[in-house]
Amino acid sequence: MIAKADLPPGADNKPPDGLKPDGGAYRVLVVDDSMFIAKQLSQIFTSESFEVAGTAADGAQGFERYKEMYPNIDLVTMDITMPVMDGVTSLEKIMEFDKNACVIMVSALGKEDVVKKSLLAGAKSYIVKPLDRKKVLERVVSVLSR
Numbered sequence: 627m628i629a630k631a632d633l634p635p636g637a638d639n640k641p642p643d644g645l646k647p648d649g650g651a652y653r654v655l656v657v658d659d660s661m662f663i664a665k666q667l668s669q670i671f672t673s674e675s676f677e678v679a680g681t682a683a684d685g686a687q688g689f690e691r692y693k694e695m696y697p698n699i700d701l702v703t704m705d706i707t708m709p710v711m712d713g714v715t716s717l718e719k720i721m722e723f724d725k726n727a728c729v730i731m732v733s734a735l736g737k738e739d740v741v742k743k744s745l746l747a748g749a750k751s752y753i754v755k756p757l758d759r760k761k762v763l764e765r766v767v768s769v770l771s772r
């Protein structure tokens with residue numbers, strides 16, 4: 627069976643995942659110190675009509691960007707291992723600032739303990755690297771439709 631995420635964008639008649647019921651784009655903040663991962667995530671998001679409204683290269687910058695963008699922000703993807711401030715600390719600060727924040731952790735394999743800690747601290751879900759477009763979109767859509 628061919629899943630929607632395997633098809634090129636627009637190849638089916640479904641609206642893109644990145645559009646809200648009112649037609650506006652979900653606004654995403656991508657926090658990652660790896661330019662490669664940030665670019666990969668941005669490409670996945672823009673291919674489904676999400677708006678990557680901000681990026682940040684460490685947890686401290688991510689928290690600052692979140693506050694600047696608030697309340698016009700729908701989703702954050704948060705890397706865990708970053709310089710200056712790690713992703714779990716940044717998540718905690720964001721949740722303290724906005725208890726309704728929608729943060730998805732982006733984790734390397736074998737970080738189950740940190741992922742667990744993040745979920746207890748308020749992260750809505752997590753994605754494991756290497757990134758798979760289909761899985762990324764599945765997790766994001768399920769979090770946004772809650």
Ligand SMILES: [Mg+2]
Binds near residue numbers: 658660705706707708
């Ligand atoms: Mg990293």
